[in-house]
Amino acid sequence: MFQFSEQPHKRKNLLTGEYILVSPHRSKRPWQGQVEDVVGAERPAYDPQCYLCPGNARAEGSVNPAYTNSFVFVNDFSALLEETVPETQADGGLLIAEAERGICKVISFSPRHDLTLPEMSTEAIKAVVDLWQKEFVDLSVHEWIKYIQIFENKGAIMGCSNPHPHGQIWAQSSIPVEIEKESKQQLKYYKEKGRTLLSDYLSLELEKNERIIVEGEHFVAVVPFWASWPYETMIISKRSIQNIGAFRDDEKLDFAKVLQELTIRYDNIFGTSFPYSAGMHQAPTNDGEHPEWHWHMHFYPPLLRSATVKKFMVGYEMLAMPQRDITPEQAAKTLKEQSTIHYKVKR
Amino acid sequence: MFQFSEQPHKRKNLLTGEYILVSPHRSKRPWQGQVEDVVGAERPAYDPQCYLCPGNARAEGSVNPAYTNSFVFVNDFSALLEETVPETQADGGLLIAEAERGICKVISFSPRHDLTLPEMSTEAIKAVVDLWQKEFVDLSVHEWIKYIQIFENKGAIMGCSNPHPHGQIWAQSSIPVEIEKESKQQLKYYKEKGRTLLSDYLSLELEKNERIIVEGEHFVAVVPFWASWPYETMIISKRSIQNIGAFRDDEKLDFAKVLQELTIRYDNIFGTSFPYSAGMHQAPTNDGEHPEWHWHMHFYPPLLRSATVKKFMVGYEMLAMPQRDITPEQAAKTLKEQSTIHYKVKR
Numbered sequence: 001m002f003q004f005s006e007q008p009h010k011r012k013n014l015l016t017g018e019y020i021l022v023s024p025h026r027s028k029r030p031w032q033g034q035v036e037d038v039v040g041a042e043r044p045a046y047d048p049q050c051y052l053c054p055g056n057a058r059a060e061g062s063v064n065p066a067y068t069n070s071f072v073f074v075n076d077f078s079a080l081l082e083e084t085v086p087e088t089q090a091d092g093g094l095l096i097a098e099a100e101r102g103i104c105k106v107i108s109f110s111p112r113h114d115l116t117l118p119e120m121s122t123e124a125i126k127a128v129v130d131l132w133q134k135e136f137v138d139l140s141v142h143e144w145i146k147y148i149q150i151f152e153n154k155g156a157i158m159g160c161s162n163p164h165p166h167g168q169i170w171a172q173s174s175i176p177v178e179i180e181k182e183s184k185q186q187l188k189y190y191k192e193k194g195r196t197l198l199s200d201y202l203s204l205e206l207e208k209n210e211r212i213i214v215e216g217e218h219f220v221a222v223v224p225f226w227a228s229w230p231y232e233t234m235i236i237s238k239r240s241i242q243n244i245g246a247f248r249d250d251e252k253l254d255f256a257k258v259l260q261e262l263t264i265r266y267d268n269i270f271g272t273s274f275p276y277s278a279g280m281h282q283a284p285t286n287d288g289e290h291p292e293w294h295w296h297m298h299f300y301p302p303l304l305r306s307a308t309v310k311k312f313m314v315g316y317e318m319l320a321m322p323q324r325d326i327t328p329e330q331a332a333k334t335l336k337e338q339s340t341i342h343y344k345v346k347r
Numbered sequence: 348m349f350q351f352s353e354q355p356h357k358r359k360n361l362l363t364g365e366y367i368l369v370s371p372h373r374s375k376r377p378w379q380g381q382v383e384d385v386v387g388a389e390r391p392a393y394d395p396q397c398y399l400c401p402g403n404a405r406a407e408g409s410v411n412p413a414y415t416n417s418f419v420f421v422n423d424f425s426a427l428l429e430e431t432v433p434e435t436q437a438d439g440g441l442l443i444a445e446a447e448r449g450i451c452k453v454i455s456f457s458p459r460h461d462l463t464l465p466e467m468s469t470e471a472i473k474a475v476v477d478l479w480q481k482e483f484v485d486l487s488v489h490e491w492i493k494y495i496q497i498f499e500n501k502g503a504i505m506g507c508s509n510p511h512p513h514g515q516i517w518a519q520s521s522i523p524v525e526i527e528k529e530s531k532q533q534l535k536y537y538k539e540k541g542r543t544l545l546s547d548y549l550s551l552e553l554e555k556n557e558r559i560i561v562e563g564e565h566f567v568a569v570v571p572f573w574a575s576w577p578y579e580t581m582i583i584s585k586r587s588i589q590n591i592g593a594f595r596d597d598e599k600l601d602f603a604k605v606l607q608e609l610t611i612r613y614d615n616i617f618g619t620s621f622p623y624s625a626g627m628h629q630a631p632t633n634d635g636e637h638p639e640w641h642w643h644m645h646f647y648p649p650l651l652r653s654a655t656v657k658k659f660m661v662g663y664e665m666l667a668m669p670q671r672d673i674t675p676e677q678a679a680k681t682l683k684e685q686s687t688i689h690y691k692v693k694r
């Protein structure tokens with residue numbers, strides 16, 4: 001039996017086909033480097049300065065409605081624009097560029113400035129899931145949209161510039177790099193086995209039950225065997241669903257529940273609002289059949305040792321391959337030990 | 348002519364084969380997010396608490412010699428270990444892992460605690476280059492070592508835990524992910540053209556002279572057309588050299604000079620010790636002939652708007668593809684405008 005908890009080793013990420021490095025013995029290393037700020041005091045339920053709060057003014061004069069659930073609008077500083085016109089260049093076959101068209105949206109998860117997903121009710125989270133689905137369906141009506149990235153940056157250390165709970169959707173005219181990788185790996189597996197890669201992977205994980213964090217009726221949260229961030233997880237649908245557009249109502253409710261439990265466990269690890277970038281991966285849109293694609297959602301949280309000490313994916317990681325200290329199994333154990341009641345509620 | 352400075356577009360990274368997204372119009376976006384600490388006051392030339400200063404004690408009782416140039420030792424908290432024994436696993440064909448053997452070293456660049464590369468003399472930088480070469484040659488004697496990653500994390504925001512100027516070398520028993528990608532792209536090009544990808548790319552860049560920052564006799568620093576970090580650069584050798592082991596003495600001196608000028612220009616942009624992760628990419632060792640490989644060094648610096656506001660490669664970037672705001676041409680222009688005299692000297 002392989003001694004995962006003893007020897008440095010690499011593990012294969014089935015979705016990208018790329019390896020990550022695990023150094024189990026290295027968590028004993030003392031830390032003298034940068035520590036992050038502790039996440040500030042309680043926030044007010046309404047902040048007159050916040051561009052996401054109901055009734056407030058945004059950039060360029062728009063005013064938010066007095067919304068009561070969640071609220072979506074086109075990003076006032078979109079990275080991609082709908083009016084972009086096709087253009088390509090291949091100077092010397094070496095300077096290769098292509099215009100990219102897109103739509104960027106912002107979704108406020110709640111009218112309440114002081115909440116985050118794990119502090120919201122299941123019903124309120126379900127309303128966010130409903131809106132994600134609606135936006136996905138509406139955006140994919142545009143024939144030119146080939147991929148829709150739904151994501152959330154949570155916490156200042158993940159580049160989030162406003163603590164009001166919100167996420168983003170970037171829809172674009174070509175298929176991005178990470179999706180190409182996952183398409184390729186999933187297609188290869190599907191062609192060989194006639195089942196999706198993630199349905200077989202999920203069955204094996206459920207059987208082993210070592211890295212499973214939450215098992216709902218329709219969705220499962222698991223620390224992937226190849227997790228590279230310290231407490232990285234994935235939510236995987238039990239059914240092979242290609243995109244969020246195809247979620248049934250009972251599935252949306254179950255997804256909301258799993259999302260809630262997972263993020264509560266996250267907050268409880270260090271008794272802090274746990275920062276992460278998270279987002280769904282799903283089949284390209286307006287791009288023919290993709291039976292190989294199996295919807296899932298990645299969570300990439302940076303904290304390693306405490307609320308203020310994160311993992312740096314820097315030098316070696318940028319130049320060679322991702323590297324982690326604690327094993328995915330140790331991270332899973334910690335996540336499983338957490339209460340499913342949010343630490344703020346217990347007080 | 349393609350309107351790079353107007354339209355959102357993607358560019359192809361020739362070395363990885365992967366695209367990055369450029370949003371030229373987006374730099375006007377206001378920033379309300381996290382700001383980094385300003386890099387602290389002057390440091391003493393010698394710090395009795397520093398484990399890299401000459402004569403000081405390190406972890407586990409070793410004591411540094413009273414070195415006068417640069418100094419190298421095995422990392423006291425190595426991520427890879429020489430004693431690792433071969434082991435593999437392919438549980439269900441899905442949980443795939445392999446033991447990884449390696450040696451991790453730390454190189455102190457100077458006995459002086461208060462310096463950084465751009466503040467050192469050309470001779471002192473040349474001594475570091477000499478040591479990099481010696482270490483590369485010595486490590487590649489081990490037949491089991493397939494790749495040697497030489498790199499530096501500079502600055503607390505790049506996970507560097509000690510401001511004493513130093514870098515690292517991780518040598519390992521397999522070829523890491525990023526090197527595999529670059530091998531593949533370079534081999535494809537070499538087979539087609541009989542020249543290295545980077546020699547043709549460098550010729551084109553020298554001809555255009557839009558993104559060239561420093562041109563030495565043997566080395567050139569350029570903002571790659573596909574740069575994803577705001578002020579990302581590459582140093583490329585004019586000769587198609589496969590690894591640092593093959594640098595001639597005049598080349599080592601020229602490399603030291605280019606390194607010095609580039610890092611001085613970096614420090615001058617925001618009048619701060621410019622943080623980055625940097626590292627050499629070179630041919631695998633003990634792995635047969637690699638005529639396609641062309642030595643180069645990447646610089647990935649995170650600062651975007653000021654000494655305290657960095658670019659966050661988060662949600663969209665982690666899940667889809669890297670994204671940048673200012674264009675590589677704008678970054679090159681700023682770098683070219685900088686003085687070649689370090690801002691601290693001028694005062």
Ligand SMILES: O=P(O)(O)O[C@H]1O[C@H](CO)[C@@H](O)[C@H](O)[C@H]1O
Binds near residue numbers: 313315500
């Ligand atoms: O080895 P150090 O300087 O302690 O650690 C730093 O560089 C390593 C190699 O890039 C990373 O794995 C660590 O996350 C980073 O903090």
Ligand SMILES: O=P(O)(O)O[C@H]1O[C@H](CO)[C@@H](O)[C@H](O)[C@H]1O
Binds near residue numbers: 158160658663664670
């Ligand atoms: O769009 P925001 O929240 O202003 O910006 C944040 O998310 C974006 C998408 O991941 C990133 O490109 C930015 O670097 C980050 O700061």
